Amino acid sequence: MEKNFKLFYTEEGRGTPLVLLHGNGEDSSYFSAQMEYLKNDYRVIAVDTRGHGRSPRGTxxxxxxxxxxDLKELLDQMELRRILLLGFSDGANIAMLFALSHPEYVEKLILDGGNTRPSGVKLRYQIPIVLGWCAALAAARFDQKAVKKKELLGLMVKEPHIRPExxxxxxxxxxxxxxxxxxxxxxxxxxxxxxxxGSRLCVMDGTHFIxxxxxxxxxxxxxxxxxxxx
Structure with missing residues (x-):
């Protein structure tokens, strides 16, 4: 456990906790429309993941x-043991990893635009990500901004690796x-x-950002x- 490390989050509403996890390079504000709608029935908690938004990078x-x-530590700090969990993109991948490791915490799970391995991303999107990561990797030696970009893109280049089994x-x-x-x-x-x-599928008309x-x-x-x- 890192000393003094704490994730930033916003919350609205009352009731069963509903935790929202944003995608790569974003922050909890991505879910503004969801918070406004769902706060009427749930205690909606939108989290900035490590190194995103107002959460520190830490060590x-x-x-x-x-x-x-990090999510488990936050839930333990908040004394929450049973949550509803919705993740988008990398947030969905984090949600999968969390639910697989700590299923006792999760009452229901929603995965929006998640992937279990890097090859799940279409090539026309993944190739620019890989090229950007390579460029950031080279520039990171002398450019501090490139270090953050390298880490963010590296998440999509190297992760996740979740098996169907x-x-x-x-x-x-x-x-x-x-x-x-x-x-x-x-x-x-x-x-x-x-x-x-026992899961179900919902495909909506739109892009990754439905x-x-x-x-x-x-x-x-x-x-x-x-x-x-x-």
Missing amino acids: APFTLRQFAE DFAGFSVPTLVMAGTKDMIRDSHTRKLQRSIP AAERPEEFNRHVHEFLEEGS
Whole structure:
């Protein structure tokens, strides 16, 4: 545990805790439309992951697994043991890693635009990411700004590595979401959904950023899933 390290988060509403995890290079403000809508029924907690937004970089490794452990530490600090968890893009990947390692914390899971390995990203998106990472890698020796860019892009170049068999026996109710024009391969999204026992798939018209592009429809799907069985 890092001394004095604490993630920044914003929260609104009351009720069952609903934790939101943003994507690579973003911050919790990505979910402004979701917070405004869902705060009427839930205690919505939008987190800035390590080195993003107002959360410090700290000294621990800059990896998705570390981010998942950061989340556990935050929940323990807040004395939260059962949450609803929604992650977008890298946030979905963090959510997967967290739920696989600590399923007892998660009541329901929503994965929006997640991928289980780097090759799940379409080549026309992944190639520029890899080239940008290589350039940042070279520049990081003399440019401090390039160090941060190298770390951020490195997350997408080198991670995640989640196997379909990792979900064997996984029992957390899960909704897998994506856009029709997502940067994640459709075949990859569908394979992910099939790998998670009892999960369902929701594909909306739009790009990788369906939560921002079509918030009303996105929020409705999320709300319906969260309310099922309650």
